[in-house]
Amino acid sequence: MYHPLDRPISPQKQRIIERANKLRGMLVGSYSQVEYLLGNLWVSMEQVDPYFTKRNEFPYRLPSRVKAIRQLLDVPHGPLFQFRAKAVELLDEMDAYERHRRMMAHGYMEVEHSASGHLVRVRFYEPTKDDAANEVHTEMSLNKMEADAKKAADFAGRWMRLQFDIHAQFGWVAPATTLRSHKSQGIVVQSRRRPS
Numbered sequence: 001m002y003h004p005l006d007r008p009i010s011p012q013k014q015r016i017i018e019r020a021n022k023l024r025g026m027l028v029g030s031y032s033q034v035e036y037l038l039g040n041l042w043v044s045m046e047q048v049d050p051y052f053t054k055r056n057e058f059p060y061r062l063p064s065r066v067k068a069i070r071q072l073l074d075v076p077h078g079p080l081f082q083f084r085a086k087a088v089e090l091l092d093e094m095d096a097y098e099r100h101r102r103m104m105a106h107g108y109m110e111v112e113h114s115a116s117g118h119l120v121r122v123r124f125y126e127p128t129k130d131d132a133a134n135e136v137h138t139e140m141s142l143n144k145m146e147a148d149a150k151k152a153a154d155f156a157g158r159w160m161r162l163q164f165d166i167h168a169q170f171g172w173v174a175p176a177t178t179l180r181s182h183k184s185q186g187i188v189v190q191s192r193r194r195p196s
Contacts, residue, residue, distance in 0.1 A: 013111075016118050020111050020142060023149045024104055030152035031101040034094060034159045038065045041163060042072070044172065050078055062098065066091055083166055090159050097152065102126075103138060111142075118142045 009017070042059065045051040051072050059065040070091060073084045080087070107124030123137040140148070167173045 013113050016113065016142065017111050020109065020118075020120050020145065023142075023145045024109060026149040027100070027104045027145075027152050030149070030156035031097065031105070033156040035062055035065065037159055037163050038062075038069050041166065042068055044167070044170075045072055045080070048079065048170070050075055051080075062094075062101070066094055079169065080166065082169075083162065086162055090155070090162060093155060094159075097155070099126075100148070120145050 039058070042065065059068040070088070072078065073080050073087050075081060103122050103124050107122040110121045110123075112119040112121060118141065119139055120142060121137055121139045123135060126134045126136050128134045164173060
């Protein structure tokens with residue numbers, strides 16, 4: 001019996017599929033960096049006065065993590081308050097990316113090939129109030145997906161710089177001369193001491 005997945009894929013189409021997967025990885029990776037750093041900031045504040053009184057159990061889901069960081073930033077006399085304006089701006093941006101992040105992390109991606117361009121379609125299930133299955137999809141050109149991946153990488157870089165500034169304020173990072181930056185991969189490697 002013939003199966004459509006048994007068809008050989010041309011090298012050109014294979015390159016397009018690989019490009020789409022790479023861009024998807026960039027998007028998910030950028031969001032994951034920030035998601036981790038939000039958790040890291042929350043954990044780092046556990047011994048810092050006045051934040052330890054504001055803490056509950058660790059916020060695993062991204063919306064609750066963003067909410068928890070917002071609460072820490074809102075403490076008027078807390079040491080994070082000086083970073084509030086920039087952090088809130090970035091958290092607002094993170095809220096805008098949330099649906100896109102879930103879609104790229106949990107969706108089924110297809111690439112439609114045509115002479116006029118390549119269309120990326122992502123299907124995923126969104127939660128509903130009554131727990132019904134709600135399948136939705138979005139479509140974008142490969143060029144739009146690339147632009148989105150660059151924006152997400154830029155966003156992650158801005159949050160990493162802010163978090164570095166916060167950690168530097170508390171003396172939790174090595175001097176800047178010990179930092180190595182791998183710009184081609186969007187990674188910053190740094191030494192860090194745990195809060196005491």
